[in-house]
Amino acid sequence: MTQQRTRDERRPANDGRKAAARNRAALIAAAREIYADSGLNAPLSAIARRAGVGQGVLYRHFPDRAAVATAVLDENVRQIEQAAAEPGADIVGVLGVLTWHQTQSAAFISLLHADRAGEVSAVPEYASALSGRVERALRRHLPAGHRLGGEREDLMIAVAMVSGAVAGPTREHRERRALAAWRLLGVEVGAVRPYGE
Template sequence: MTQHPTAEERRPANDGPKAAARNRAALIAAAREIYAEHGLGAPLSGIARRAGVGQGVLYRHFPDRAAVANAVLEENVREVEQAAAASGATLSGVLGVLTWHLTESAAFIGLLHADRTGGRADGVHAHASALSERVARSLRGHLTGGHRLGGSDDLMLAVAMVSGAVTGPTREERERRALAAWRLLGVKVGAVRPFAG
């Protein structure tokens, strides 16, 4: 006698593209968390586990480690760019968004230092320099004449200095240290939060 599964035992219907988009978003969110905790060298298996998908699903969306990292870092940079392009945006407001990303992600800090790493040729670092330049352009667009960070490299040097201060076991401690570093540089920073569209 053949037993047919009950409604509760049947597998859910394949959602096709909806599931794919949902899985990709879950993988990026999981990667952001894992990278915040462990940096860009974190194992991909941990990302798949945290997202609640198999490694095959991860590799369907991201063929290698560089693709995962680039997707996460691209999102960080896009939020900074959106904050910079928002109506009424100010340098202090954009720095608040940037500082939030610094306190949330060791990987994002690594991105901002990518152009100084000297010689790493993997896909993550090759792309990171271009992303770092996009952050710099977004910030430079809000510098007023005579601003203390208006020198040719002063702005990104200040960002690098602040990112070096972003240490500590909790996000709150990292934020406290980042804000102290900005204050020591004499730079006003707005609310430290993600860009809220």
């Protein structure tokens, strides 16, 4: 004998697009957390678990590892671009936002080491493209004669050098090391903060 559901026991309506948007946002948030600690090679299954969804849901939104990484890292790069686009923005302030992202995420540091010099490398294309966007955002604020404006590669070599110094158990420790590295390079950096704070 089958029982009929009462009005209050009905199955919830399918949220369709709302659920898809929530799942995508949860996956990006989970990937950001996992990438911050483990870098871009973290297992996709860990991201799905952290988001509270199955791997099938992850693959419906992101067909491969590169798509997940691009979605997460694009947010970091977008914040740097937004900081650079602010009226009155200068290199000191934009470097502060960049440095905040360096201290937050192992994945972002990997991105900043992307080799765009035309050499054969294992750097994924999306990482190279995002790194190029960071370079353009910074370069537009380099005043004439700035120490990072010399040779074409000087700017991103300095960024990669600072990224290499960012290590430590806490964000505060990593921030101190990043600021010390910028200081040793003779470069002034503004407040280390995310864009908008």
